[in-house]
Amino acid sequence: MRDKADYARKGIARGRSCVALQYAGGILLVAPNPSSALHKISEIYDRIGFAAVGRYNEYENLRKAGVTYADITGYQFDRHDVTARGIANWYAQTLGTIFTESPKPFEVEIVVAEVGVSPSDDQIYRITFDGSVTDEPGFVAFGGQADQVSAALKERYSDDMSLSEAFAAALAALSAPGNGERPEFAAAQLEVAILDRARDHRTFRRIRAARLEELLAEARPAPTDEPAAGESSAESSGSAPSGSAPGSSTPPSSSGPSSPSSPSDTEPPTGPAPGGSDRGTGLDGGSPL
Amino acid sequence: MGSYFDGSQPGPFGGDPRASGRGQGASGGTPSGFLGLQTSSFTDFLASHSPGLLPGRVVPAAPPIPGADPDPRAPGQAIRDLPHATTIVAAVCDGGVVLAGDRRATAGNMIAKRDVEKVFRSDEFSGMGYAGTGSVGIEFVRLFQVELEHYEKMEGRSLSLEGKANRLAFMVRGNLGAAMQGLVVVPLFVGYDEDGGQGRIFSYDVAGGPYEEHRFYSIGSGSLFARGALKKLYADGMPAADAVLACVQALYDAADDDSATGGPDLPRRIFPVVATITADGFRKLPAAEAAQVAEQVIRERLANPDGPPAALRNG
Numbered sequence: 001m002r003d004k005a006d007y008a009r010k011g012i013a014r015g016r017s018c019v020a021l022q023y024a025g026g027i028l029l030v031a032p033n034p035s036s037a038l039h040k041i042s043e044i045y046d047r048i049g050f051a052a053v054g055r056y057n058e059y060e061n062l063r064k065a066g067v068t069y070a071d072i073t074g075y076q077f078d079r080h081d082v083t084a085r086g087i088a089n090w091y092a093q094t095l096g097t098i099f100t101e102s103p104k105p106f107e108v109e110i111v112v113a114e115v116g117v118s119p120s121d122d123q124i125y126r127i128t129f130d131g132s133v134t135d136e137p138g139f140v141a142f143g144g145q146a147d148q149v150s151a152a153l154k155e156r157y158s159d160d161m162s163l164s165e166a167f168a169a170a171l172a173a174l175s176a177p178g179n180g181e182r183p184e185f186a187a188a189q190l191e192v193a194i195l196d197r198a199r200d201h202r203t204f205r206r207i208r209a210a211r212l213e214e215l216l217a218e219a220r221p222a223p224t225d226e227p228a229a230g231e232s233s234a235e236s237s238g239s240a241p242s243g244s245a246p247g248s249s250t251p252p253s254s255s256g257p258s259s260p261s262s263p264s265d266t267e268p269p270t271g272p273a274p275g276g277s278d279r280g281t282g283l284d285g286g287s288p289l
Numbered sequence: 290m291g292s293y294f295d296g297s298q299p300g301p302f303g304g305d306p307r308a309s310g311r312g313q314g315a316s317g318g319t320p321s322g323f324l325g326l327q328t329s330s331f332t333d334f335l336a337s338h339s340p341g342l343l344p345g346r347v348v349p350a351a352p353p354i355p356g357a358d359p360d361p362r363a364p365g366q367a368i369r370d371l372p373h374a375t376t377i378v379a380a381v382c383d384g385g386v387v388l389a390g391d392r393r394a395t396a397g398n399m400i401a402k403r404d405v406e407k408v409f410r411s412d413e414f415s416g417m418g419y420a421g422t423g424s425v426g427i428e429f430v431r432l433f434q435v436e437l438e439h440y441e442k443m444e445g446r447s448l449s450l451e452g453k454a455n456r457l458a459f460m461v462r463g464n465l466g467a468a469m470q471g472l473v474v475v476p477l478f479v480g481y482d483e484d485g486g487q488g489r490i491f492s493y494d495v496a497g498g499p500y501e502e503h504r505f506y507s508i509g510s511g512s513l514f515a516r517g518a519l520k521k522l523y524a525d526g527m528p529a530a531d532a533v534l535a536c537v538q539a540l541y542d543a544a545d546d547d548s549a550t551g552g553p554d555l556p557r558r559i560f561p562v563v564a565t566i567t568a569d570g571f572r573k574l575p576a577a578e579a580a581q582v583a584e585q586v587i588r589e590r591l592a593n594p595d596g597p598p599a600a601l602r603n604g
Contacts, residue, residue, distance in 0.1 A: 037445075042442070044442075062324075064327045064443055065323040065324045065327060067439065067442045067443060068323045068334060068439075071438070071439045072338070072339070074435070075331070075335075075431065075432070075435050076339075076342060094324065202438075
């Protein structure tokens with residue numbers, strides 16, 4: 001048993017950490033991931049996201065099983081009856097069973113996050129290879145050198161951060177000493193997604209391309225008192241308040257707590273997100289016979 | 290008579306888990322059950338995991354009593370008296386497609402419900418309406434919505450429009466057993482084809498399909514009248530707003546001549562449900578907007594009860 005645990009722990013520690021943290025407008029998930037196709041972060045259900053580290057085939061298998069579990073629960077009952085707690089418990093049981101019964105434990109660590117109506121309803125659960133679950137209020141770092149990253153994140157985390165503040169905190173934590181070689185991240189090496197509290201129906205959105213560059217520019221610590229490092233990516237969508245506060249301190253905070261998460265800036269799981277039409281199961285409104 | 294769904298026949302969903310070699314998870318007892326049962330089709334998953342949740346599962350009809358009247362409608366009054374949804378129309382417009390449905394459900398010769406909705410979003414770029422047994426239709430819509438979303442989450446991409454239409458065909462065929470016993474439901478599927486940049490319409494019969502329809506189509510009890518009206522009102526490349534108006538006119542004509550189709554209900558403010566699907570996605574017209582269109586149609590019909598006359602000669 002101990003051998004198994006050591007084996008799994010070593011496997012997980014080889015990778016790099018991921019973080020999940022709350023911000024005013026939802027939950028932010030960030031993972032260093034050079035691949036744009038093999039995701040570490042995914043959508044499970046309307047308000048529930050999934051992030052994992054470890055062996056890809058194992059957590060991909062768990063992700064799909066989680067989607068299936070969520071979809072059948074939602075179909076059998078109602079979409080509101082799918083909760084992160086239920087899914088976390090299901091993962092815990094599954095991983096626990098695999099750990100005790102199978103000769104090879106899964107080398108994975110999983111985070112299941114659910115965005116609530118208000119920040120106090122948000123939930124973040126972390127499930128480890130042996131099936132233990134922990135409830136992580138506010139933020140969590142997992143995989144790789146999780147302790148160092150977690151300590152760095154704790155220093156910078158505060159309630160009600162804006163998206164760019166939260167992203168800056170996540171980036172700083174991921175660049176903490178001990179977590180991989182590269183202290184600077186480029187957009188191509190990051191996988192970023194949010195669960196957007198303001199959206200109806202499916203809240204999961206990936207942040208890519210121009211929007212991600214913009215966030216990165218905002219998050220980069222300004223070397224001197226130069227106004228806004230964001231000028232370089234000025235071509236990106238104009239709606240976000242880049243370069244707001246000249247001479248802002250280390251996390252160059254953007255203009256307001258509720259600033260940059262307008263839905264059009266982010267990509268839906270697939271296809272574009274036309275404003276507001278992505279809502280309802282179709283059975284809402286009126287009486288469905 | 291069994292349906293595909295109850296696993297008594299090998300069907301499009303691989304109804305028998307033992308035969309498909311995926312039975313280890315079908316017990317549902319072990320928590321890792323889902324791990325062995327992953328498919329990008331939610332319907333397939335249900336068929337092997339919990340076939341009881343599929344729509345259209347009915348108790349097999351009792352064998353006919355020898356010597357009794359071999360009435361083909363053996364299930365009788367009970368099933369005929371279930372609420373039935375009626376007319377759906379669809380028309381391709383410039384850069385998309387319009388889908389509209391009346392609001393009436395009938396049970397035999399009675400009106401079962403006045404404010405039924407039978408036009409639904411199935412995903413971002415597609416929608417469906419149904420005619421037939423309401424309860425089965427609702428389950429169809431729910432299952433199809435989950436089916437599309439499930440695929441999207443599992444595979445990280447949306448199905449092509451043809452893929453969606455074909456999936457729906459399998460689901461309709463799966464309901465054939467139930468349809469034979471009277472629980473008939475037929476969908477009309479429309480969507481925006483992102484590859485071709487145009488709206489498309491697919492129709493079905495009880496045994497499946499899909500049949501691609503061009504320009505416009507209608508299903509349900511009032512469909513003959515609605516299609517006749519659209520034939521005279523439709524023009525190729527109509528702007529979406531015109532196509533919406535044409536669809537509401539067609540529904541008015543259907544309600545005019547078919548007792549099972551409901552017209553606009555002014556006193557109760559119940560108007561047809563209309564949706565457009567374009568490059569911007571699925572958009573259900575807000576109640577006020579739908580009311581405005583319906584009121585315009587009614588106003589015009591006050592002067593001209595049979596609606597706008599078509600030109601007798603071309604040119």
